[in-house]
Amino acid sequence: MPDDTTGTSKESAEPTGGEQSSAEASGADTAAQRAAGGETPRSGEVEQAPVDAEGAEVNRTGVTAEGGTRPAPSRAREGMFGIHGTGDTSGFGGLRLPGYAPAPAERPFGGWFDEFADDFAEALRERGIARGAVQQITIDRGEITFYVQRDAILDLCRTLRDDEGLRFELCSSISGVDYGSADGSGDVVQRLHVVYHLTSLTYRRRIRLEVALDVEDAHVPSVVEVYPTADWHERETWDMFGVVFDGHPALTRILMPDDWDGHPQRKDYPLGGIPVEYKGGAEIPPPDERRSYS
Amino acid sequence: MTEPTPTPAEERRTTEGSVYTVTGGDWDTLIDSDHDDRIVINMGPQHPSTHGVLRLVLELEGETVQQARSVIGYLHTGIEKNCEYRTWTQGVTFVTRMDYLAPLFNEAGYCLGVEKLLGIEVPRRAQQARVLLMELNRIGSHLVCLATGGMELGALTGMTAGFREREEVLHLLEFLTGLRMNHAYIRPGGLSQDFPAGWAEKVTDFIKVMRSRLPDYDKLLTDQPIWRQRLENVGYLPLDGCLALGATGPILRSAGLPWDLRKIEPYSGYEEYDFEVPTATEADCYARYRLRVAEMHESLKIVEQVVKNMEPGPVMVADQKVAWPAQLSVGSDGMGNTLEHVRKIMGQSMESLIHHFKLVTEGFHVPAGQVYSTVESPRGELGFHLVSDGGTRPVRVHVREPSFVNLQTMPAMSEGGMVADVIAAVASIDPVMGGVDR
Numbered sequence: 001m002p003d004d005t006t007g008t009s010k011e012s013a014e015p016t017g018g019e020q021s022s023a024e025a026s027g028a029d030t031a032a033q034r035a036a037g038g039e040t041p042r043s044g045e046v047e048q049a050p051v052d053a054e055g056a057e058v059n060r061t062g063v064t065a066e067g068g069t070r071p072a073p074s075r076a077r078e079g080m081f082g083i084h085g086t087g088d089t090s091g092f093g094g095l096r097l098p099g100y101a102p103a104p105a106e107r108p109f110g111g112w113f114d115e116f117a118d119d120f121a122e123a124l125r126e127r128g129i130a131r132g133a134v135q136q137i138t139i140d141r142g143e144i145t146f147y148v149q150r151d152a153i154l155d156l157c158r159t160l161r162d163d164e165g166l167r168f169e170l171c172s173s174i175s176g177v178d179y180g181s182a183d184g185s186g187d188v189v190q191r192l193h194v195v196y197h198l199t200s201l202t203y204r205r206r207i208r209l210e211v212a213l214d215v216e217d218a219h220v221p222s223v224v225e226v227y228p229t230a231d232w233h234e235r236e237t238w239d240m241f242g243v244v245f246d247g248h249p250a251l252t253r254i255l256m257p258d259d260w261d262g263h264p265q266r267k268d269y270p271l272g273g274i275p276v277e278y279k280g281g282a283e284i285p286p287p288d289e290r291r292s293y294s
Numbered sequence: 295m296t297e298p299t300p301t302p303a304e305e306r307r308t309t310e311g312s313v314y315t316v317t318g319g320d321w322d323t324l325i326d327s328d329h330d331d332r333i334v335i336n337m338g339p340q341h342p343s344t345h346g347v348l349r350l351v352l353e354l355e356g357e358t359v360q361q362a363r364s365v366i367g368y369l370h371t372g373i374e375k376n377c378e379y380r381t382w383t384q385g386v387t388f389v390t391r392m393d394y395l396a397p398l399f400n401e402a403g404y405c406l407g408v409e410k411l412l413g414i415e416v417p418r419r420a421q422q423a424r425v426l427l428m429e430l431n432r433i434g435s436h437l438v439c440l441a442t443g444g445m446e447l448g449a450l451t452g453m454t455a456g457f458r459e460r461e462e463v464l465h466l467l468e469f470l471t472g473l474r475m476n477h478a479y480i481r482p483g484g485l486s487q488d489f490p491a492g493w494a495e496k497v498t499d500f501i502k503v504m505r506s507r508l509p510d511y512d513k514l515l516t517d518q519p520i521w522r523q524r525l526e527n528v529g530y531l532p533l534d535g536c537l538a539l540g541a542t543g544p545i546l547r548s549a550g551l552p553w554d555l556r557k558i559e560p561y562s563g564y565e566e567y568d569f570e571v572p573t574a575t576e577a578d579c580y581a582r583y584r585l586r587v588a589e590m591h592e593s594l595k596i597v598e599q600v601v602k603n604m605e606p607g608p609v610m611v612a613d614q615k616v617a618w619p620a621q622l623s624v625g626s627d628g629m630g631n632t633l634e635h636v637r638k639i640m641g642q643s644m645e646s647l648i649h650h651f652k653l654v655t656e657g658f659h660v661p662a663g664q665v666y667s668t669v670e671s672p673r674g675e676l677g678f679h680l681v682s683d684g685g686t687r688p689v690r691v692h693v694r695e696p697s698f699v700n701l702q703t704m705p706a707m708s709e710g711g712m713v714a715d716v717i718a719a720v721a722s723i724d725p726v727m728g729g730v731d732r
Binding site for chain 2: 208
């Protein structure tokens with residue numbers, strides 16, 4: 001991992017997360033990330049956007065695409081033990097780390113990222129898409145992530161696929177991530193994310209688009225009309241996370257039975273969750289209710 | 295001689311029309327003026343020709359497929375969810391069970407992702423061993439594809455031959471890793487242990503055996519007229535269709551694009567090895583069959599080079615905060631910790647015991663962030679999207695399974711063709727339902 005492509009500036013971060021007893025090697029990184037997402041923001045940190053981030057975006061539209069206008073998830077760190085209501089038997093299930101809030105990258109990005117970001121911005125301008133559609137660019141571990149506005153996702157995908165300088169012909173993967181916690185403790189802003197991995201076969205590049213959603217309003221436009229392969233990916237994301245892809249031709253469950261309640265890969269859905277039934281009517285409680293360690 | 299009177303097919307009425315349960319010998323009772331030629335057939339999930347627990351719903355007009363849809367989920371085991379409740383190392387034992395014909399690819403792809411998150415690189419010997427194992431596994435997986443594909447098309451000798459050769463692969467993998475399947479041998483940071491003594495001879499013998507047997511497939515199938523008639527110009531999917539539907543692996547390469555991640559984005563030192571990426575332009579089932587046979591020969595070439603170039607050295611990173619503390623060995627009661635290690639942690643060093651306990655129960659911390667790492671599995675791009683919040687367990691493990699994505703091409707390959715060609719198309723996609731459903 002070349003250091004110059006790392007967007008998070010570890011030097012400026014004050015480790016506030018305490019010493020990690022068993023992972024000193026990775027402790028510095030962890031502490032830096034923790035500081036970035038924890039309660040003590042760095043000075044000038046745009047990550048900790050105000051609640052009315054929408055208003056801030058309006059001001060920024062057309063000015064810069066690379067500021068950090070994305071509301072940051074935040075969650076305080078909590079202790080390890082005393083965990084209830086999950087199937088976790090490791091004894092460490094109560095460990096709650098702060099929400100992951102990657103810092104926006106700063107120029108120069110290094111590698112092909114600078115050229116690509118310029119081409120992308122130019123393509124957006126040509127097509128009349130507001131630059132505010134891209135809320136943040138993060139470069140981490142040699143991978144570039146664009147945090148984008150959900151209403152723009154279809155236009156962005158179309159641009160990325162069709163523009164001659166971009167040519168992302170293949171949509172490798174679409175999936176969800178739930179950054180919330182099992183017991184709902186700690187308020188994570190927009191905890192549901194939909195992640196798009198696009199691949200350019202022409203230029204041999206990979207990028208990631210990420211859309212953050214509120215659980216109460218988990219809607220995002222479907223990209224099936226741009227990438228037909230998104231059909232099953234979006235059905236799986238609906239099935240597992242309950243994200244509604246508006247405009248999908250047939251958004252039905254794909255892995256779980258059609259009459260299933262709930263969306264199993266949300267963090268507030270327990271591991272197990274339903275009783276295990278045997279022939280003859282015998283029934284044992286679901287795995288997450290069987291034993292208590294505290 | 296009197297004709298046996300057929301028992302009428304069982305009938306029940308639904309909102310969509312009548313549903314008949316046809317058991318064979320009773321089709322005559324359905325052919326009358328009341329019914330048109332259009333029928334919807336449910337095939338699977340328990341059917342010998344659907345390549346696993348895959349359910350196909352086919353709308354037929356006579357014998358022509360008007361619409362085809364696949365129904366999946368019968369083997370969903372919640373592996374992605376389970377991974378979130380275990381440490382990063384324990385995740386290996388879950389992901390190895392997804393695509394059960396290519397377990398070592400699952401392990402390698404997952405471990406490469408974890409290593410990218412950790413920012414570590416595994417020792418050279420571990421990289422070479424991974425390449426060796428993956429290529430052996432690729433041969434085994436392609437053999438099963440030929441075997442089950444042959445069985446589904448009625449070429450039973452192809453099945454017995456394919457499974458016989460695959461047994462050689464499994465024997466060798468058992469010798470090298472300890473298990474035939476679900477190895478959990480590749481771990482974040484390297485391998486669980488080094489190869490046993492005498493591995494090079496075993497692998498060399500294996501190469502010799504396979505070199506003598508692989509040409510038999512050309513004799514048995516490649517130019518056999520029935521095999522060609524069943525596969526040629528069947529299941530056609532051109533390049534633009536492949537890209538739109540996300541197909542990778544042999545399907546994409548059969549349409550003419552030499553897209554192989556081992557060459558495009560080399561990992562684990564694949565750039566060192568001399569091998570070809572076979573391609574074809576026919577984009578049909580026969581081209582995919584030929585590519586798989588050719589890929590097995592290329593894999594043997596890579597295995598041969600690994601055996602020649604493998605250097606002694608550690609197979610696990612030196613960082614004791616990541617490396618599994620125990621040195622494993624085979625004792626009288628099976629594999630376990632070496633006696634020296636047990637003596638050390640129980641009798642000599644309290645700190646070692648604490649370290650061992652912490653690393654095994656709690657696991658190592660992975661810096662927060664997300665990565666997408668890919669390997670070229672026998673079926674195409676196998677991608678792992680891993681998210682960490684800095685803890686000892688993943689926030690999210692998403693697997694971009696090539697079987698899952700490639701299976702979407704089934705309707706495009708089959709609609710407008712004959713029912714029998716659906717079977718050929720599904721066999722050429724080679725979906726493994728454990729991977730599709732996860």
